[in-house]
Amino acid sequence: MTVPLNVPARSLPVPDTVSPGMQALIAAPLRAGWNTFPTTPDGWRALAEASLAAARPDVAAMAERLRVTIEPGTIDGVRVHTVTPPSIAPEDRDRLIVQIHGGCYVLLPGEAGLPEAMLIAAFGGFKVVAVDYRMPPEAYFPAALDDAMTVWKSLSSAGDARRIGLIGTSAGGALVLAMGLRAKRDGLPMPGAIASGTPMSDITKTGDSFHTNAMVDNVLVSTDGFCDAAARFYANGHDLRDPLLSPVYGDMAGFPPVILTTGTRDLLLSNTVRVHRKLRALGIVADLHVYEGQSHAHYFRDDRIPETAEAFGEIASFFRTHLAA
Amino acid sequence: MTVPLNVPARSLPVPDTVSPGMQALIAAPLRAGWNTFPTTPDGWRALAEASLAAARPDVAAMAERLRVTIEPGTIDGVRVHTVTPPSIAPEDRDRLIVQIHGGCYVLLPGEAGLPEAMLIAAFGGFKVVAVDYRMPPEAYFPAALDDAMTVWKSLSSAGDARRIGLIGTSAGGALVLAMGLRAKRDGLPMPGAIASGTPMSDITKTGDSFHTNAMVDNVLVSTDGFCDAAARFYANGHDLRDPLLSPVYGDMAGFPPVILTTGTRDLLLSNTVRVHRKLRALGIVADLHVYEGQSHAHYFRDDRIPETAEAFGEIASFFRTHLAA
Numbered sequence: 001m002t003v004p005l006n007v008p009a010r011s012l013p014v015p016d017t018v019s020p021g022m023q024a025l026i027a028a029p030l031r032a033g034w035n036t037f038p039t040t041p042d043g044w045r046a047l048a049e050a051s052l053a054a055a056r057p058d059v060a061a062m063a064e065r066l067r068v069t070i071e072p073g074t075i076d077g078v079r080v081h082t083v084t085p086p087s088i089a090p091e092d093r094d095r096l097i098v099q100i101h102g103g104c105y106v107l108l109p110g111e112a113g114l115p116e117a118m119l120i121a122a123f124g125g126f127k128v129v130a131v132d133y134r135m136p137p138e139a140y141f142p143a144a145l146d147d148a149m150t151v152w153k154s155l156s157s158a159g160d161a162r163r164i165g166l167i168g169t170s171a172g173g174a175l176v177l178a179m180g181l182r183a184k185r186d187g188l189p190m191p192g193a194i195a196s197g198t199p200m201s202d203i204t205k206t207g208d209s210f211h212t213n214a215m216v217d218n219v220l221v222s223t224d225g226f227c228d229a230a231a232r233f234y235a236n237g238h239d240l241r242d243p244l245l246s247p248v249y250g251d252m253a254g255f256p257p258v259i260l261t262t263g264t265r266d267l268l269l270s271n272t273v274r275v276h277r278k279l280r281a282l283g284i285v286a287d288l289h290v291y292e293g294q295s296h297a298h299y300f301r302d303d304r305i306p307e308t309a310e311a312f313g314e315i316a317s318f319f320r321t322h323l324a325a
Numbered sequence: 326m327t328v329p330l331n332v333p334a335r336s337l338p339v340p341d342t343v344s345p346g347m348q349a350l351i352a353a354p355l356r357a358g359w360n361t362f363p364t365t366p367d368g369w370r371a372l373a374e375a376s377l378a379a380a381r382p383d384v385a386a387m388a389e390r391l392r393v394t395i396e397p398g399t400i401d402g403v404r405v406h407t408v409t410p411p412s413i414a415p416e417d418r419d420r421l422i423v424q425i426h427g428g429c430y431v432l433l434p435g436e437a438g439l440p441e442a443m444l445i446a447a448f449g450g451f452k453v454v455a456v457d458y459r460m461p462p463e464a465y466f467p468a469a470l471d472d473a474m475t476v477w478k479s480l481s482s483a484g485d486a487r488r489i490g491l492i493g494t495s496a497g498g499a500l501v502l503a504m505g506l507r508a509k510r511d512g513l514p515m516p517g518a519i520a521s522g523t524p525m526s527d528i529t530k531t532g533d534s535f536h537t538n539a540m541v542d543n544v545l546v547s548t549d550g551f552c553d554a555a556a557r558f559y560a561n562g563h564d565l566r567d568p569l570l571s572p573v574y575g576d577m578a579g580f581p582p583v584i585l586t587t588g589t590r591d592l593l594l595s596n597t598v599r600v601h602r603k604l605r606a607l608g609i610v611a612d613l614h615v616y617e618g619q620s621h622a623h624y625f626r627d628d629r630i631p632e633t634a635e636a637f638g639e640i641a642s643f644f645r646t647h648l649a650a
Binding site for chain 1: 328329330331332333334335336337338339340341342352354355531532533534536537538539540541543589590594595598599601602605606612613614615616617618635639
């Protein structure tokens, strides 16, 4: 039963079944730095600051292309940005999306965390509150989740929580699931729907695609790379199997409808489909979308290509179907 | 844009995220004969007969375990088997499932094609008509589809076609999609729902998972193996890109709801998700289920393991939701 399958070396062509823009993302070499990471708190902090500096011009250009406005602020002391599309349909005026950014719990602070918020604002026509949660070394587990819950408590108590959707990708995809688990535990209302993209739902290196898609996914590349080291840095010695760190182990009974997004080359393909199966086993409405040839979170890397419109069109349609009006 | 990605040799452990029974299927070595195939019509015929002889005792044991009865017959000259579960709920009495078996268009004649029919009869509680279509060298493309359509024409004209669901896997998964295309072309009614499992929706060797899951899928193993040679034998010189051979290229507008099933190691993962995307782009209800660690059609290889009940539970629930009562 434990004989491993030996797979020979292979050469993977860039698929011609995707748009030229997606082909460019797939053709990119393995991400620089995927297997190097800082060894000191200051090193991690410097990397986060560098990710912000690198993202700022892209985010500004994207906001202009998508015609969204961005307002910084705080909610009960937690840093947020409110992202607003050029127009909101009457039936969506009382709806709201809360976005929790990714970046392996250590990257993409400030405006760097906003691309997904801008995309769902622009393609969905929703108002979005993006949570700029604390990250290590400023604060460790469960600080990111605490900040997200502070925002959730405030927004969900201000009106009908079923009008609010959560969206997040990667670490953010795990955090929106953990928010559901925490809301249950704390007796807070559930959101109306959750969009979890390629979630880091299991950071214990468990899941078949950690092996099958190793060195195939050109973003995360391998579970022995940057992202796992970053997740351990955030966990700060805490049990990695805690459902608030690895939500696939949580009890999702009572969850609202969930839409899951991943790609065939995604290192977290298994992390995603395992959450789908758990939800379906509980009878929860759960839609899975797997995009051809895409590695981790490729579906929101370029707002100008059709696959991005396709993925956010699906998510927006899911929110419109399941959020209370 | 066309620089291939070089993936080093790897050793894939058997995942512990699936049941022991599924672990046994995943731990099996690459299927014997995956890259050898007959070179004469008699050789293909002998192989089909051998597949029937090998399957007969398994099918009989399975029918007993699942307590289904099997009746051979014909419909307008086409060989069929009617598979009946021990009991049928009142609301399902007028519902019917038509099953089109797989086997790369050349294998699994007679009772050998019945496992999927027995599974949806047993786990779904539906009456099933299984089509034992002609295969080469008895008859070539489009004979399999012609036989399926003869049965469809007869059954769909006998009552409300929306009460009838189609199910098929692999070649059968492609045939049920081609039946939808042909029904449209011929002005016949559409079925109420279609279950297409890991369809051979593109036999032109196009699709990213033909590369990423080559030598990873222990059933089909590679697009340069048996199944592609068999499909070309069936196509008999016909253009492989014809939508009736490669339905991913067909116009699926007007299709009923479709449920698609595949696995993370499936060589046809891309063939499956590409059909999902096409359907969704047309706004058609289409549910995708991707099972952890599974290779091609692993989800119906053993009726005694939980993953089989899970997959057929999803399909049965989909039929119950979408078929007219």
